[in-house]
Amino acid sequence: MRIEVDKIKEEEIELTEDIKAENWDLSSFDVKFVGNIHLCCRISRIGKEIVVNAEVTSVREIVCSRCLTQANQTVKQDFKLFLNVNDLGNFLDVDEALREEVLLNFPMKVLCSPDCKGLCAVCKANLNTDKCKCK
Numbered sequence: 001m002r003i004e005v006d007k008i009k010e011e012e013i014e015l016t017e018d019i020k021a022e023n024w025d026l027s028s029f030d031v032k033f034v035g036n037i038h039l040c041c042r043i044s045r046i047g048k049e050i051v052v053n054a055e056v057t058s059v060r061e062i063v064c065s066r067c068l069t070q071a072n073q074t075v076k077q078d079f080k081l082f083l084n085v086n087d088l089g090n091f092l093d094v095d096e097a098l099r100e101e102v103l104l105n106f107p108m109k110v111l112c113s114p115d116c117k118g119l120c121a122v123c124k125a126n127l128n129t130d131k132c133k134c135k
Ligand SMILES: [Zn+2]
Pocket: 064, 065, 066, 067, 068, 069, 111, 112, 113, 116, 117, 118
């Protein structure tokens, strides 16, 4: 996503772009980014400062660390970037900054849902879907 700095004015501009997930190379052993990463940026300028309100939507194939099931998740994240025009050249390119934000906000623990009940430690039954038979 590239935009000429001179074109950024006080009034917000909205830009959207789809980036192939593999181009951002974010996947880890238990999270795989699939399809496109959708960027939607609202960009405006106040004095020497450029404000970027970005919404990044990604689809992730995860393996839940509690119940070990595979799940697909669509994750929407909002980021706000502040940039000084003096630090920029003629163009503003926010892709790398947004990629870094996604990396910094990578989940410490990957779960299929926040209230995943996990597996029974004894019989390994998936407590989200099965009844544990141990007593
Ligand atoms: Zn789970």
